[in-house]
Amino acid sequence: MMLRKTSTRIAAAALAGLLALGTVMPAHAQSIPPGVPLIRDTEIENLLRDYARPLFRAANVGGSQTNVVIINSRGFNAFVANGRRVFINAGAIIDSKTPNELIGVIAHETGHIAGGHLVRLREAMERAQIMAVISMLAGVGAVAAGAAGGRSVSGVGEAAPGVLTGGMQVAQRSLLSYQRGEEAAADRSAITYLNATGQSARGMVETFKRMQDQNLFAVRNVDPYTISHPVPQDRVQSIEPLAKASPHYNAVDPPALIARHDLARAKLIGFMDRTDAITRRYPPTDVSLPARYARAIQMFRFGDRNRAAGMADDLIRAQPNNPYFHEIKGQILLETGQPGAAIPALRRSVALAPNAGLIRIMLGHALVATGNPAVLDEAIRELRLALQREPEAPDGYRQLAIAYGRKNDRGQADLAAAQASLYEGDLTTARGLARRAQGSLPSGSPGWLRAEDIWNQRRTPN
Structure with a gap:
């Protein structure tokens, strides 16, 4: 498992996203700092792709440009950005007890993509801003007219704040109402896609019921017109009859999918939670494969790292052809300063999962x-x-870059380092390295042209 932060541009896209399961307005989401922390993990990403692919096809939003990205956050949330990326918090994966619950979350986000809600939300925000400006100007006119009509300055001053803010509140409520409508539409679309793929919407209902229980006291005294999403109990009342009317309501997840889901949750818990929380979730009496997976990672993070490698061997004996058990053994050995010992495990992992670029990077x-x-x-x-x-x-x-540097190939080393800086969001360093690489690479060669592309960059990728 790899952690990284996005470039500023991805972060900006995320901030503009439609937070589908939280209660945060996009305008307020700017408090999220640039550099959204992401989790990259082949095992979990492949699982999410398998969840999403049928839904994307059903919604006709498939293709390589639509993907699912994991955010390193324990909160339960998901949202759409750029109209082609579904961002899912690691916490949503951990807290989804079944594949069907998480599939329901992805189905909801697919509804936002298919409905073009992000573009329409931006348009609605622009309309709300215009409405607020018009209301403010009208308020200023009313205040001025009051003063010109002979009202006391103090009276006009006392009235001004209410006149000026009233229009802004109307604009805000209009935008919030629009958002609640889009959320409800995405819920309905989700059920359509689940039906089209022969899957149950029970997981969606269970998720909203859990949110309803958690938010019971928080929303008791909240004005429903001042939030961006329908309150969970309203969503349950809206979608439960539709879900139960489906001929697929009693469909169950395949056992193999449940097993993969449980391993993915265990992996995230092992890497993200405190050691006491991991032990509570997977006590020593739990000898299931997910529990042993989580404990191996727990031992790697908090205990005896040599013993952790032995626990990984135990996982491999249970499933010799599971590439991710070989991967975790290789990661443990590599990160404990034993790269030579890590190589056989990582070679085996790559042999079992030849398309896993992230594992090949670890092998390299x-x-x-x-x-x-x-x-x-x-x-x-x-x-x-x-x-x-x-x-x-x-x-x-x-x-x-390190490998080429050790072979004294300065041009390729600088080019690789430039690309590393580019995708880390450091455009200044990337451009400098690209220009230096061109001094060592043959003019017009593929590497020289790639360096020229980087030099000409004005914004970071993604």
């Missing part, structure tokens, strides 16, 4: 970290293959 990292010149060519080969799958992975370019 291990090869570079050995300091053995004899494996540099293999490291470069693995990293270049990985970057074909993960063309925006800074870690891959960083390791590639």
Whole structure:
């Protein structure tokens, strides 16, 4: 599992996103700092893609440009950004007890994408701003007219705040009403897509019921016209009859999917929670595979790292062909300063999951970290293959730069370092390295042209 922060541009897109399960207005979301922390993990990303792919097809929003991104946050939330990315908090994955619950969340977000809600929300925000400005100008006119009509200055001054803010409140409520309508539409669309794919909407209902229980006291005294989403109890009342009317309401998740879901939750819990919380969730009496997975990661983070590698071996004995158990063993060994020992596990993981660019990057990292010149060519080969799958992975370019540097290939080393900086959002450094790379690369070569592209960048990618 890899953690990284997005470039400022991704962060800005996220801030403009439609927060579908939270209660935060996009205008208020600007408090989120630039550099949204993401989780990159092949196992979990593949699971989410398998959840999302049928829904995207049903909504006719499929294709390589639509994907699911994991945010490193324990809160339960999901939202759409750029009209093609679904952002899901790790907490939503952890708290979804079944695949169907999380599939319901993705179905709801698919409704936002298919409905073009992000574009329409921006238009609604512009209309609300115009309404607020008109109301403010009208208020100023009313205040001026009052003063010209002979009202006392003090009287006009006391009335002014109410006159000026009243129009702004009307504009805000209009926007909030619009958002609540879009949320309700996304709920209905979600049920349509679930029906089209032969899946139950029971998970959606259960999610909103859980939110209803959690928010029972929080929303008791809240004016429903001043929030951006329908309150959970209203959503339950709206979608439960539709869900129960579906012929697929009693459909159940396949056992293999449940097993993958439980492992993904265990992995996130192992990497994200405190050691006491992990032990409470998976006590020693729990000998299930997810519990053993979480405890191996817990041991890696908080205990005896050598023992953690042995616990990973135990997982491998249980499922020898699970690439992610070999991956976790390789990660444990690599991050405990044993890159040579990590290589066989990572090679096996790559053999079992040849399309997993992130795992290949880890293998390339291990090869570079050995300091053995004899494996540099293999490291470069693995990293270049990985970057074909993960063309925006800074870690891959960083390791590639080190490998080329050790081979005294300054042009390729500077080019790789430039790309690492580019995808980390550091455009100034990226452009400087790209210009330096051009001094060592043959003019007009593919590498030289790529460096020229970076030099000409005016904004970071993503």
